[in-house]
Amino acid sequence: MSTQPTVVLVHGAFADSSSWNGVAADLAGRGFHVIAAANPLRGLGSDSAAVKALVQSIDGPVVLAGHSYGGAVITNAAAGEPNVKALVYVAGFLPDEGESALELTNKFPGATLGETLQTVKLADGNTDFYVRQELFRNQFAADVPEAQAALMAVTQRPVTEAALTETSGVPAWRTVPAWSLIPTGDKNIPLAAQEFMAQRADAEVVKVADASHAVLVSRPDKVADLIAAAAR
Numbered sequence: 001m002s003t004q005p006t007v008v009l010v011h012g013a014f015a016d017s018s019s020w021n022g023v024a025a026d027l028a029g030r031g032f033h034v035i036a037a038a039n040p041l042r043g044l045g046s047d048s049a050a051v052k053a054l055v056q057s058i059d060g061p062v063v064l065a066g067h068s069y070g071g072a073v074i075t076n077a078a079a080g081e082p083n084v085k086a087l088v089y090v091a092g093f094l095p096d097e098g099e100s101a102l103e104l105t106n107k108f109p110g111a112t113l114g115e116t117l118q119t120v121k122l123a124d125g126n127t128d129f130y131v132r133q134e135l136f137r138n139q140f141a142a143d144v145p146e147a148q149a150a151l152m153a154v155t156q157r158p159v160t161e162a163a164l165t166e167t168s169g170v171p172a173w174r175t176v177p178a179w180s181l182i183p184t185g186d187k188n189i190p191l192a193a194q195e196f197m198a199q200r201a202d203a204e205v206v207k208v209a210d211a212s213h214a215v216l217v218s219r220p221d222k223v224a225d226l227i228a229a230a231a232r
Helices: 017-029 044-056 069-077 101-106 133-140 146-155 161-165 191-200 220-231
Strands: 006-010 033-037 062-067 084-090 117-121 127-131 178-183 204-208
Touching (some): 017 062, 017 220, 044 062, 044 069, 062 069, 062 220, 069 084, 084 220, 127 133, 127 161, 133 146, 178 191
Parallel strands (some): 006 033, 178 204
Antiparallel strands (some): 117 127
16 A cells, blocks of 8 residues: 555636646656546535545545535545545635535625626536636636636536535544635635635645635645645
8 A cells, every 4th residue: 555645636616627737747746646536516415426436446545635616525525534634625615514615605705706607507407607708817817827717718617506505514624634725816715715614624724825716727836835735
């Protein structure tokens, strides 16, 4: 069994696994085995089950990192998994039992995401949310170069309304050490909400001044530093 942790990166809504490219390259350069998981973004329970299955397939310790909605996913995926040694939240949700991502977003003022969303009604009765492409950079990735942010807007993956409203189970952060990177320029999750969740989980906090919600893209060095610290 390997003693060097495997780092599993879980993206959030309006993104895909490539959002972790800079972080993954940095961590790989430090000798970590890295997996950027494909988060289905269909429902918190099913998304968490998919990541949990991946964690269970790994021989050795695991550090789970989640961005945005991916934080809610790792909170549930890690529950009861003895090989998960640390949780790292990057502009992420740290829900408690019975809370949803949408509820936590609305708990504090400041989020402007709702004003930017485009909805697509699905045949199963659910609704997909996209960020309107012309509003994507300002809302999601204001500190990412314009051309790169434009591509992120084009390739974004939608999240269902059900995923954002489904409530969390017992959170893994109650028993697993947690770290939280908070970008102070985040327009998706209010700063006060991120601070509240991190404090409640007794997480080690690093703030990145003026960084956007897409801090994993704009400041991969800061994100990789925190994940490496959690892996020690």
